[in-house]
Structure formats: C-alpha cells, structure tokens
Amino acid sequence: MALGELDHPAVLAGDFNAKRKDESIQLLEHADWKILSYKSKKMSVYATHDSQIDCFVISNFPHTSAESRVIDETIASDHRPIFTEIIL
Numbered sequence: 001m002a003l004g005e006l007d008h009p010a011v012l013a014g015d016f017n018a019k020r021k022d023e024s025i026q027l028l029e030h031a032d033w034k035i036l037s038y039k040s041k042k043m044s045v046y047a048t049h050d051s052q053i054d055c056f057v058i059s060n061f062p063h064t065s066a067e068s069r070v071i072d073e074t075i076a077s078d079h080r081p082i083f084t085e086i087i088l
Contacts, residue, residue: 012057015079033059036068036084044070044080056084063088
C-alpha cells in the first residue's frame with residue numbers, strides 16, 4: 001500500500017536524512033502527510049546545527065494540535081531526541 005492511500009491514522013518518526021525542501025519530504029507532503037515543525041529553533045542534529053532531518057510526520061490523524069520540541073541531550077548520539085505531543 002502506498003503512503004498516500006492510507007485510510008487510518010499513521011505516524012512516521014525518525015531520521016529522514018532529508019531537509020524540508022528535499023524531494024523525499026515534498027513527496028510526503030504532496031501525499032497529505034503533515035511534517036510537524038519544532039517549537040524551538042534548536043535543531044536535532046547538533047553536529048551541524050543547520051537542519052531538521054529528524055521529525056514526526058502524521059497522516060489521517062484527527063488531532064486538535066501537535067507540537068514537537070528538541071530535548072537538549074548530547075551524550076547518547078549526534079542527534080538530539082525529539083518529544084512530540086499530539087492532543088486529540
């Protein structure tokens with residue numbers, strides 16, 4: 001089943017290795033997936049500080065609000081963890 005053909009709520013999360021304007025992310029947006037933006041300007045990849053390549057993406061999700069934020073933890077990985085809250 002293609003990602004644009006889902007008929008139930010779905011969440012994708014992780015390191016997409018792509019920036020918001022890259023073709024792979026644009027394909028998700030054109031298939032009606034919503035890329036959740038970070039609440040703060042802190043990027044999840046602290047090695048470069050210039051990209052949002054780790055993200056939560058939702059589709060067919062009946063929500064009233066959603067918010068992602070980067071947690072300032074730099075020991076475990078070169079990527080900071082992201083906390084996302086989806087309020088129904």
